[in-house]
Amino acid sequence: MTNQEILAQFGPREAMEYDVVVVGGGPGGLATAIRLKQLATEKGKDISVVVLEKGSEPGAHILSGAIMDPQALTELFPKWKEMGAPLNQPVTDDAWSFLGETSGFRTPNFLLPECAQNHGNYIISLGALTRWLAEQAENLGVEIFPGFAAAEVLYNDDGSVRGVATGNMGVGKDGEPTENFQLGMELLAKYTVFAEGARGHLGKQLIA
Template sequence: MADIEREAMEYDVVIVGAGPAGLSAAIRLKQLDADLNVVVLEKGSEVGAHILSGAVLDPCGLDALIPDWKEKGAPLNTAVNEDNFYMLGEAGQIRIPNFPMPPLMNNHGNYIVSMGNVCRWMAEQAEELGVEIFPGMACSEMVYGENGEVKGVVAGVFGLEADGSYGPNTELGMELHGKYVFLSEGVRGSLSKEVIAKYDLSAGKEPQ
C-alpha cells in the first residue's frame, strides 16, 4: 500500500521477531556499538508468546554472547544428566544403546529449558543495553526504496476488513525504516517469503 501516508521512524537496525535469533542479533549489535539504534518488533503480546516452549539447549551460543549468563540469572536450571533412546513399535519399546548414536544426540552439558523463558530473559538483557522492543507489533508489509532495496517494514496495522483490505476503521500503523533490516520471523515467515521471491534468493538453493 505504497500510496498510504504513514508516520515513519528511523533506526540503524530493524529486527522482525523477538526469538533467539532476533534477540541475539540485537544484543550483539549493541555490544559492538552501543550507539546503534536497534529496534525489535514482536507480533506476540509478549516476548516468548510465539516460541516453541520446550527444548534442549546447548549453551555454547550463550557462552559466546553473554559469558556471565549464570551470574545474570539465565533460566537454564535443569542440566541433562542421562540420554536414553528407544525404538517404539507394536510390541512396545526397545532400548537402543547410546554408542552408535551420532555426537549431536549426546546432550550431556546441555539444559532442558523453556525457550519462552529464555527469550524473556534475553529481552531483559537486550533492553538493559538500550535495545527497543515492541511486543504486539506484527509486521504486515515490507517497505522498499526507490531502487528496489529493502527500506523497512510496516508494523501495527489493526482492524483490516474480512478480506484483508483497508477499511474505514483500519489503524494504518507506522513504517519503521532501517539501514539494515533483519527478518527473524521463524520458519516460513510471510515477509521472508516475500523477500525471497522478490530477489529470487532461493534460486539454485535447497529449501533448508
C-alpha cells in the same frame, strides 16, 4: 479497500528512523539486536536498534520445549549463569528405546551416535529463554515493540530495502476501516534484519 486506497485516504503513515530494524523477537532476532548493541558499546558508539514482535510479548508465540547447547549463549553472555538465564536443568541421560508389541529394549549408551549425545546441554523452555533475552536486550537499550507485526517491506528507488511497515489496525472483515482504525507505522533503517523464522511471509517475499 486496498492498502493503497487506505493510504490515499488516511495517509501518510507516521515514520520512525533507526540504525537497525529487526523483524521478529525470537531468539535469533533478539541475539542479533543484543550483539549489535554490544559491538557498538565496545567501539564507544551508540546505535538505535528496534525489534518488532507480533506476539503480545517476546516468547508468546514460542511454545517449544527444547534441548539447548549453551555455547552460543556463552559467547553472547559469558556470565549467563550469574545473570539468571533460565537454563536450570542439565541433561543427565540420553536413551534410544526400540519398542515391540509386548516388549522393548534400550540401546546401550556407547552405541549412541554423537548427534544424539547431549552431555553439557540443558532442557529448557524456549519461551522463557526468549523472555529473558528480551530483558537483556532492553537493558542494553534495544527498543522492543510487542504486538506489532511487520506487514510490508518498504523499498528505495534502487530496489534496496529501506525498512518495514506495520499492519493497519481496526480494519473490519470486509476490509473497510472501522471507527477504531489506526494506520500502520513505517520503521525505516540503514539495515533491516529479517528474523521471522522459517514461515516468515516477508522473508519469503524477499527470497522470491
